Amino acid sequence: GNSVTQMEGPVTLSEEAFLTINCTYTATGYPSLFWYVQYPGEGLQLLLKATKADDKGSNKGFEATYRKETTSFHLEKGSVQVSDSAVYFCALSSSGGSYIPTFGRGTSLIVHP
Amino acid sequence: EAQVTQNPRYLITVTGKKLTVTCSQNMNHEYMSWYRQDPGLGLRQIYYSMNVEVTDKGDVPEGYKVSRKEKRNFPLILESPSPNQTSLYFCASTGRTSGTVYEQYFGPGTRLTVT
Numbered sequence: 001g002n003s004v005t006q007m008e009g010p011v012t013l014s015e016e017a018f019l020t021i022n023c024t025y026t027a028t029g030y031p032s033l034f035w036y037v038q039y040p041g042e043g044l045q046l047l048l049k050a051t052k053a054d055d056k057g058s059n060k061g062f063e064a065t066y067r068k069e070t071t072s073f074h075l076e077k078g079s080v081q082v083s084d085s086a087v088y089f090c091a092l093s094s095s096g097g098s099y100i101p102t103f104g105r106g107t108s109l110i111v112h113p
Numbered sequence: 114e115a116q117v118t119q120n121p122r123y124l125i126t127v128t129g130k131k132l133t134v135t136c137s138q139n140m141n142h143e144y145m146s147w148y149r150q151d152p153g154l155g156l157r158q159i160y161y162s163m164n165v166e167v168t169d170k171g172d173v174p175e176g177y178k179v180s181r182k183e184k185r186n187f188p189l190i191l192e193s194p195s196p197n198q199t200s201l202y203f204c205a206s207t208g209r210t211s212g213t214v215y216e217q218y219f220g221p222g223t224r225l226t227v228t
Contacts, residue, residue: 032214032215034217036219042221042222043219043220043221043222044156044203044205044217044219045219046216046217046218049214049216051212051214089155089156091217093207093215093217099144099207099209099215100144100146100158100161100207100217101207101215101217103148103155103156104155105153105154105155105156106155106156
């Protein structure tokens, strides 16, 4: 079956630091990969996605590259801001899971001024 | 505006008192699902539905029921709530954006406390 593993948090950074949140997956079929963000007190929002190998998803300064050879989809940002403090979820969907996404456990990011 | 709505947003109830959390989407999506979110456990799927009258168990279905009588609505029913069902609940709707790419849209969440 499908599964997603992401690094445990919390990740604590100072403003303007470089961010990496690791995500690896196992899946049947050819999955699409997603990062969702959950700001405090809110639901999940799609942050970025990639639908095939070597695709790079990007949004709001965040990037992630679909690496089929390493089954990874690590989230990166060159310079984080306090407003990026949130919980980040890696997810995948594939025909093997009827396209209902499978989520990782989430990684909390805390950015200090 | 494309959206998923849930009601109520907050609910405090007592053990054993039946409750329903409603979920509605306006995107004509076939797939809908319910999740609960607990500290340290991330999102866990409770039930999902692939179409009207088609539902299936997710990872943690015990103590919950769902129904899908109309495409837009997917209520979550707790027949006899217990304190271990205290959690943050999200409804989601999944639709195809292109080819075989599906995206999920989430409701704002319902925070349930069972005393």
